[in-house]
Amino acid sequence: MTRMVTSDLNLTSDAARLLAYLRHDGPRTRGQLAELTGLARSTVSSRLDTLLDSGLVAHRRGTSSGGRPAGVLEFRPEARILLAVDLGATHGVVALTDLAGSVLALETADLDIADGPDVVLEWVVGAADRLLAQSGRPGSQLAGVGIGLPGPVEHSTGLPANPPIMPGWDGFDVPGRIRQRFDIPVLVDNDVNLLALGEHATVWRHADDLLFVKVATGIGAGIISGGKLQRGAQGSAGDLGHVRIPFSTRTPQHGEADADLEALASGPGIARSLSAAGLPMKTGRDVFEASRAGDVRVADAIRQAGRDLGEVLATCVNVLNPSVIVIGGSVARAGEHLVAGVREVVYSQSTPLATRHLTITESRAGESGGVIGAATMLIQHLLDLAD
C-alpha cells in the first residue's frame, strides 16, 4: 500500500483569522486585512506569504496590471480537496469536496456496517482512490478525511465507543487504518452530528439552535446550541434512542410499560409492531417500501412512531429551546407521516414560549447531507481551527 504524506495546512491562528475574512467577506487588500484584524502589517505580510505559498490565497485574477501583481487577495477553495465519508448501517457514501464543502465527485454503495471495519474501510479507501483517479486530482492535494459512523464515537480519538449496531468496531483505530493510505488529519464523529453540521451549513445557517434527528435503523440527534455542535462530556450527547419513558398511557398497542424510543420508533421497531399486527416485515427498508406503496396501515404505524418520538422531543424542546427541528433518515424519507406525528405531540405538549417560533421540518440535505457534514467538520477543524 502506497503511503502518502500530504498534511500541510498547519495554519497559525493569525493566518486563520486573515483567511476567515477572505472566506466570508470576499477579496481584500493587505491594508484592509491589517485594519480588520488589528494585526501588525509585518505580521499580515508574513502570514499572507505563507497562505500564498500554500495556494490557499491568490492574487485576484484579471486585476493585475503590468508586471506587478494587483493588491487584491482572494481565497481559493479549490486549492485542496477533502475526503468526506458517511457510513450508515446499510449504506455508504464517499465524496471529494473542495474547501468550501462543494461536492466534486461521489460514490455510494449498499454495505453492511456489521461486516466490520476491515471490509468497510477497504471499500472507503478503494472508493477514494477511484474518485481521485476520476477527478484527475493527485492524492497530494487531499488535506483531510472526515468520517461519520452510525454509533457513538469518542471524537477526540476517533474511536467508536460501544457502538450497539457495529460489531467489530468497538475501539477500532479508524483514523489509523485510513492513515495507512492517506497520512493526513482524519476526524471521526457520529453520523448524526455530521448531518446536523451539514444541514446547518447548507440550509439553516442562521439558526443558532437546531436539533437534527435521524430516524433509521437507530434514532439519534445532533445538537447545535449557540451556533456550535455540542457533543457533551463523553461525546454521547443527542442519544435520543435510548431515552426510556413509561409509554403505557400513550401507546397501549405496544403492550410494554417501559421501552426505549428506538425499540418503538426506529425502522426495525416499526417493522416489529407491523409484524405483530399481522403485516410481516423486518427492516426499515421494508417499512420504507411498503409506505411508498401506499399501505395505510404502514402510514399509521409511522405516524405513531412520530408521536412516540414527539414525546421525547417535547422534553427536548423545553430543555433546549431550538428554533428548528430537522427530521431525517430513511423513515422520515418514507413520507410526511413521521413529521406529522412529531408535530402533533410537540405542539400540544411543549410550552407555548418554546414552540411559538419553532419549525419542525424534514431534512432537505438528501443523500449527500452526511458527506457535506463531514466536509464541514473538516473545514472547521482545518480552517477555523475549531476543536
Added chain:
Amino acid sequence: MTRMVTSDLNLTSDAARLLAYLRHDGPRTRGQLAELTGLARSTVSSRLDTLLDSGLVAHRRGTSSGGRPAGVLEFRPEARILLAVDLGATHGVVALTDLAGSVLALETADLDIADGPDVVLEWVVGAADRLLAQSGRPGSQLAGVGIGLPGPVEHSTGLPANPPIMPGWDGFDVPGRIRQRFDIPVLVDNDVNLLALGEHATVWRHADDLLFVKVATGIGAGIISGGKLQRGAQGSAGDLGHVRIPFSTRTPQHGEADADLEALASGPGIARSLSAAGLPMKTGRDVFEASRAGDVRVADAIRQAGRDLGEVLATCVNVLNPSVIVIGGSVARAGEHLVAGVREVVYSQSTPLATRHLTITESRAGESGGVIGAATMLIQHLLDLAD
C-alpha cells in the same frame, strides 16, 4: 431621584484580548503582550494607554525603580464595582462585587416577587445605595448591573416574558427602571441561568458540560454546553418544570395520568402531596422546615420528588451528556433526600456511556450563588465582550 452617568467600559476587542491575558495569566510586559496577541506594538501601546487611563490596568506595584515605571502591567479588579442582584420568589440578595466577581458587600431580604416590579425594584435600588454608602465607594465606580429573576426573561432586551409566578412583571422594563438610578449597562436573565454561571465560575471551572437544576417554588435548569451558557432560541432553554410526562406508572400516589414536573416536585408540589396525605403544609418553606425537623414522611416525599425529577433528568443526561449535574434551591437544601432520589433514577435509567463519569451533587455556592452568577454574566459582557 439622582441620575448618574457612569458607563465607561467600552473596550475594543483588541483591548479585551490584552486584558484577558492579564486577567487569566497574570502580569505581563508590553513586549510579552505584543508577542502573545500578534498585535502591532503600536496597537498594544495605544490600547494599554486606554486601559491604564481607565484604571483597569496598572503598573505592578513595588517593581518601579527610580522615576521610570517598570514594564510589568497587571489587571486591577478593584478598579470598578458591579451591582449583582438575585431575586427569587420570596427572597432577594443584592451585592457589590469587584471585576473578579468577589463579593464586597451584601444585603438580603424576604420579599414577595408578586408585589410587582415597583415595590421589589425600589428595594433593590435602596439596598444598592445602602451598600455603596457602607463600602465608601462612589456610584461613579459602578460599571454594570446584573439581575436574576425567577422566570423566563428575553435576555436581549431584559424583559420578563410571561413569567408564571411574577404577576405585574410581564414585559416590564426592568433595565429602564434600574437605569433611572444607575445609568449603566443593565443585564437581566433567568435566575437559574445565573446560578449555573456562578457554580461554573466558582466550583466547576473545568466542566464544559454542566446542568444546574434549581428546585424551589419552581423548577428550572441552567445549561452550560461546550463551556458556554445556552439560552436557546427564545431564551427559554432549561424549562424542566413544564416537562409533561405520563407519570402514572412511576408515581401512582399522585393519582394523575399526566402532570408537569413542577406540579409534582417543586416545594409547593411536595407540600400539596403531603397535605393530601394528612400532613398539612403550604409552601416549600414549610417542607424545608418539617424536613429539617426530621419528619420521615417529609423525607420520603422529598425523595419521591427527587425520583420524579430524575425521570426528566435521565432524558437530559442522554440528550446533553453533561459531566456534572448540580442540584440547588431550597428543596435541595432541605437535606440529601432530593439528590438521593435523583441519583436512584438517573443512574438506573440513563445509558452507561452517559453516566459513567457523571457527578450528581448538591450546589456548593450557597445563598450568594445567584449574585456571583449575576456578576459573572456582567464580567463576561463587559470584559470578555460575550453576547
